[in-house]
Amino acid sequence: MKITRLLPFGCAALLGLASCSKNSSDDASSAGMSKFEVRLTDAPGDYRAVNLDVQQVQVHVSDDDNANGWQSLTLIRPGIYNVMDYTNGNSALLTSADFPAGKISQIRLILGSNNTLTLRDGTVVPLNTPSAQQSGLKLKIDAVLVRDVTYQLVLDFDVAKSIVARGNGAYNLKPVIRTVTTAVAGGIRGVATPAAARPLVLAIRTSVAPNDTLSTTADATGGFLLRGVPAGTYRVELLTASPYRNATRTGVVVANDQITDLGAVSVQ
Known part of the structure; x- marks a missing residue:
């Protein structure tokens, strides 16, 4: 028998297994942790590309905005994600990590400076996202993770509502993202x-x-x-x-x- 490795995951806010798979080397000492995935998907919009420079994903484990409550998750690939590539059921896996069981109240994406929009005529223009670069795009989650269960948090990006034309050829990014947290395994x-x-x-x-x-x-x-x-x-x-x-x-x-x-x- 061939055994290969198995990879383990609303509210509106601004801002398959192979036929034979090997589980990660979990043992009884793993108790107390959950597997937590964050994925990015998109509702189609009238653009060729919407490129976001994703540098960090952080989650908050308390109900207040105490700065000490934020914890960073390791990104699989920091850098540019064209959200237009992830429509019709496709999604980009941003992170998959073991995370302590318990409550998660918020998540935020921290973006770099290389965010761009490609219009239908092929013109590439900058996307202005000052707040996202400084403090991150914050989203409410209010999810409770049960130990040893695998969860998937999907960030459903609404391009049509998130790109705002300024009237002078410039565009702002004011993201509208719906979050859905689901136990997937x-x-x-x-x-x-x-x-x-x-x-x-x-x-x-x-x-x-x-x-x-x-x-x-x-x-x-x-x-x-x-x-x-x-x-x-x-x-x-x-x-x-x-x-x-x-x-x-x-x-x-x-x-x-x-x-x-x-x-x-x-x-x-």
């Missing part, structure tokens, strides 16, 4: 006994064809945790070497917003 956890067996754990989704497969290895305590598991029904196999025995659990149901706990699974 759950997880499976359990404990292999005895711990010394250190089995390979496979979760094979039987409710779709072809079957998806995720994998991890039990840690030194016997604990295992598969995160980023899409909703469905799974067969969970614990594969060991002699003198231990393989074990199988069937009909394991996973929902996007929860972790399914198998408890103790004997491989004795």
Whole structure:
């Protein structure tokens, strides 16, 4: 069986798995964290390109605007994103990171200075975004992340409402972005006994064809945790070497917003 790696995610505001996949090397020590993705998508507008110079994504974990509440997420690729490329269900993955479970109240995008608009006739003009460059484009979220669950925050950029012509050939960016936070995957956890067996754990989704497969290895305590598991029904196999025995659990149901706990699974 071939096993490859699986990559784990409203309000208006101004401003697929492969057929056989490997889960990231999660174990029981990962408990307390959620997987958090931020994606950028766009509603079409009457322009050739709207290029945003995205330099940082930050989230705020309290209800007030205390500066100490902001935490930066590592961008997959800082730089220029043409939001016109991400329409009709397409999106740009800005960041995917482990994040402490709990409340997130706001998010902000901090832009660089290289923001441009390409008009229908091919003319390229600057997009003026002074507030975004200084303090960021702030958006309300008000989401609660549950540990070990994978979430996706989609920033739905409305180009038609966000580009404002100034009348002198110049354009301002006053972004209108709708935020949608959704639990997109759950997880499976359990404990292999005895711990010394250190089995390979496979979760094979039987409710779709072809079957998806995720994998991890039990840690030194016997604990295992598969995160980023899409909703469905799974067969969970614990594969060991002699003198231990393989074990199988069937009909394991996973929902996007929860972790399914198998408890103790004997491989004795």
